[in-house]
Amino acid sequence: ETGATGGLELTEDLLRVAGELERRRPTFAAGDAHAALRRAAELFREPAPRNRLLVILSDLQAGDWRQGDWPQPVHPISVALVRLAPPPEDNLLADRMTFSQGGAVVGQPNLLRVRLVNYRRETVPAELILHVNGKERLRRPVELAGQSPHVERIPLAFDRPGTQRLRLELRGRDALAADNTLYAVVRVDPRLPALLVDGRADAERGRSAAFYLRAALRAVSTEGDAIQVDTIRPEELTAATLDGYRVVILSEVTRLSVARLELIEKFVQAGGGLGIFLGEHADRAFYNEVMGAPTRPLGGLLPAELTALLDTQGTARPLHIVAADLEHPILQRFKGTLRSALAGITAYRAYAVQPRDAWVLASLERGLPLLVERSYGAGRVLLCTVAPEPRCTNLPLRRTFVPLCSR
Known part of the structure; x- marks a missing residue:
């Protein structure tokens, strides 16, 4: 990504690529391989006079690799997958939350989908807590199967219009609590x-x-x-x-x-x-x-x-x-x-x-x-x-x- 707007470009300057990689800091469960490959497919949309290579650097965490159809480039390219580190096995992750209807209307039911990931091998009990505008709306026990994602569905409706602030917390035996909380702001229309x-x-x-x-x-x-x-x-x-x-x-x-x-x-x-x-x-x-x-x-x-x-x-x-x-x-x-x-x-x-x-x-x-x-x-x-x-x-x-x- 280049420029203030995050535009994309291809480069032949491998030393520059190496420098960019050195400056980046590792993250934990913050990757989205699906989105990255979609952007790569857009870059490779036009034919090229020479070979192109797509290098994927990943620690292969399950939460970063969603199931579903993977984007395919219009023209064949070579792909190299490089594993950087073994996946962690002692972490619970609150990955993302989405609304079934995109937005919200007063009095209309909505469905909040929360994607959770347990990186341990064994099933782990945990608790899910949802706050709306600072007040607890829901507290629910969940069982998270080992090394697999889990989607929890929460019915949700709002009784007044305006901006609503959501905070969702996953509590359980966990080595890294920093990735257990999600925040969202929802606009509710009359x-x-x-x-x-x-x-x-x-x-x-x-x-x-x-x-x-x-x-x-x-x-x-x-x-x-x-x-x-x-x-x-x-x-x-x-x-x-x-x-x-x-x-x-x-x-x-x-x-x-x-x-x-x-x-x-x-x-x-x-x-x-x-x-x-x-x-x-x-x-x-x-x-x-x-x-x-x-x-x-x-x-x-x-x-x-x-x-x-x-x-x-x-x-x-x-x-x-x-x-x-x-x-x-x-x-x-x-x-x-x-x-x-x-x-x-x-x-x-x-x-x-x-x-x-x-x-x-x-x-x-x-x-x-x-x-x-x-x-x-x-x-x-x-x-x-x-x-x-x-x-x-x-x-x-x-x-x-x-x-x-x-x-």
Whole structure:
């Protein structure tokens, strides 16, 4: 990294590289190999007239190497992995915490994900303590399996708008307590301004997913949840139109220009939320090779690769929901008596997808993901493999649709 802004450049000056390495100080559990390799893939995007070598220096701590799809360079390069030191075996680590919805709205449930790592070989008991604005909100015992990461999920809601300060502490038998505390500042808004990008704005009334999404979001606002929704066409998407919104919804958008995709990438990286509802005319080449390209910033926005469009319409076997994560804020209210309402949802047209570094929140029969979520910078991306309109699913005609849209 060079310059005040942390820009990146390639160099042939190996003595300079050696000097930079000598000046750096070792850290403990502060590496992110996934992010580093993504940046390296961006550097190697253009072809070179000579061979290139990527040298990875690491002590191979498990917490620095996340599971998931690894970025691949466009052009082949040589890679050398150098192990600097044996991994520590006497440390507990509070690695990172993220919000399931990127930001927060008064009264809306959110899910705080906390990644913890135990570097010992044996399972270790510990305690997790969360403070919000200086007051203890949660104290929870946890069992951390040896030499593996663990994700603890904490439901969280805020009763007033403004800046909320979070401090999370991991307590246990530990040789290094300095890496056991995480801090975060969360902006809580009184309302949720959402921008709906309608890819089928010319469709007749009641024939597009955006029609039903808009109706459901307005019904949510009528019921008291503060959601404001505005609608534009894909060609109207600019930096100015994005200003002031917390959520962008792409409804049956066939494709976007690279310039508009870059606007959305920056929007989500900065903490915005993105919902993608695939339509039957989705350009798979755009979604897989452009929006989801591993060489794009942070490995691409798309949480899953589109493989095929399945059509069961006219058959006796539509697809039903068979699994759902009812602890997630999107599906949380379907616990108990409302759980049967999810089972009544059927899909006639759905995309088969392969998730990439993402969570599957709900699945259809045949192991087909229905809702897939991933983090992207400070924001979140939610992919729905079914367009919410009657030709593709009965979802917009059921009582479950409005509660789903409220999340």
